Amino acid sequence: MADIVSVRDVQKTYDSGFQALKTVSLDIREGEVLALLGPNGAGKTTLISLICGIARLTGGTITVGGHDVVTDYRATRRLIGLVPQELHLDPFEKVINAMRFTRGLFGFPQDDALIEKVLRRLALWEKRDSRIIELSGGMKRRVLIAKALAHSPRILFLDEPSAGVDVELRKDMWRIVDELKKDGVTIILTTHYIEEAEAIADRIAVIDKGEIKLIQEKAELMRQMGRKQMIIELQQPVDAVPDTLAPYGLELGEGGTLVYSYDTRGERTGITKLLSDISAAGLTLRDVQTHQSSLEDIFVDLVQGDAQ
Numbered sequence: 001m002a003d004i005v006s007v008r009d010v011q012k013t014y015d016s017g018f019q020a021l022k023t024v025s026l027d028i029r030e031g032e033v034l035a036l037l038g039p040n041g042a043g044k045t046t047l048i049s050l051i052c053g054i055a056r057l058t059g060g061t062i063t064v065g066g067h068d069v070v071t072d073y074r075a076t077r078r079l080i081g082l083v084p085q086e087l088h089l090d091p092f093e094k095v096i097n098a099m100r101f102t103r104g105l106f107g108f109p110q111d112d113a114l115i116e117k118v119l120r121r122l123a124l125w126e127k128r129d130s131r132i133i134e135l136s137g138g139m140k141r142r143v144l145i146a147k148a149l150a151h152s153p154r155i156l157f158l159d160e161p162s163a164g165v166d167v168e169l170r171k172d173m174w175r176i177v178d179e180l181k182k183d184g185v186t187i188i189l190t191t192h193y194i195e196e197a198e199a200i201a202d203r204i205a206v207i208d209k210g211e212i213k214l215i216q217e218k219a220e221l222m223r224q225m226g227r228k229q230m231i232i233e234l235q236q237p238v239d240a241v242p243d244t245l246a247p248y249g250l251e252l253g254e255g256g257t258l259v260y261s262y263d264t265r266g267e268r269t270g271i272t273k274l275l276s277d278i279s280a281a282g283l284t285l286r287d288v289q290t291h292q293s294s295l296e297d298i299f300v301d302l303v304q305g306d307a308q
């Protein structure tokens with residue numbers, strides 16, 4: 001896949017003197033869904049604002065579709081749709097007019113068929129003549145998406161699309177992202193919900209304290225860093241790990257269980273030998289469970305590891 005956005009050695013220091021981004025480099029591939037994961041204040045919105053050309057770079061360069069975001073702002077901005085973190089909507093405007101206005105803003109001719117398609121996709125068609133003030137919070141968020149899609153952007157930024165949105169609506173959002181991706185739209189979203197990144201992203205970037213800590217294919221990430229735990233329940237709970245099982249580095253779990261951690265990458269997990277050694281130690285198995293470490297474990301490790 002070709003890169004559609006290229007961020008090179010970008011730095012951002014706000015006028016207050018606060019350095020929100022240290023030196024960030026990142027390439028976004030055309031057609032992918034990239035999730036930016038990071039704690040509050042990590043620099044996610046800052047990075048998006050710089051790419052969208054609504055905050056000033058302190059250092060480095062950004063290109064979108066091959067155009068420089070500073071010198072060729074108009075060209076880059078037309079390629080981008082942005083759903084901002086904060087709700088900015090005129091409460092008395094009608095849904096359909098909000099979309100028409102955005103199209104006009106970018107100098108595109110009105111296109112009723114397109115507007116209808118987007119509003120239907122976002123389940124807002126029935127509400128097209130409602131004023132924003134008459135909508136629920138989740139609907140307002142969908143109006144923001146409709147506005148961002150009004151000029152058929154090739155790249156869509158969703159800054160915390162599911163903040164304050166219920167589970168049902170969040171799933172709706174995921175479906176919308178999926179459909180846009182099928183249309184070839186590149187999507188970058190920020191989120192605090194790890195399950196959201198896990199559900200919809202192709203790649204995941206973790207950002208913390210103004211630095212990209214990691215960027216990787218989601219599947220690869222899960223494979224590489226995923227460790228599995230096997231919880232071994234015995235007929236007779238134990239209060240110590242038998243000496244003969246010392247080489248396995250077992251830990252004592254709840255209720256006198258034995259816990260074995262292994263790497264799913266390894267050629268040999270050692271499970272077969274362990275189970276036969278347990279039996280040789282005179283212990284009888286009652287039940288065995290496995291637990292795969294999640295992206296959440298990985299994320300917490302990365303962000304906490306930095307604090308130490």
Ligand SMILES: Nc1ncnc2c1ncn2[C@@H]1O[C@H](COP(=O)(O)OP(=O)(O)OP(=O)(O)O)[C@@H](O)[C@H]1O
Nearest residue numbers: 014016018020038039040041042043044045046047
């Ligand atoms: N206009 C501004 N002036 C000064 N500092 C700012 C400004 N905007 C953001 N910051 C600071 O830059 C840092 C990064 O903020 P940013 O909004 O990019 O974080 P974020 O990752 O989007 O966080 P959140 O998850 O809370 O939205 C924060 O410490 C914030 O206080």
Ligand SMILES: [Mg+2]
Nearest residue numbers: 044045085159
């Ligand atoms: Mg933010």
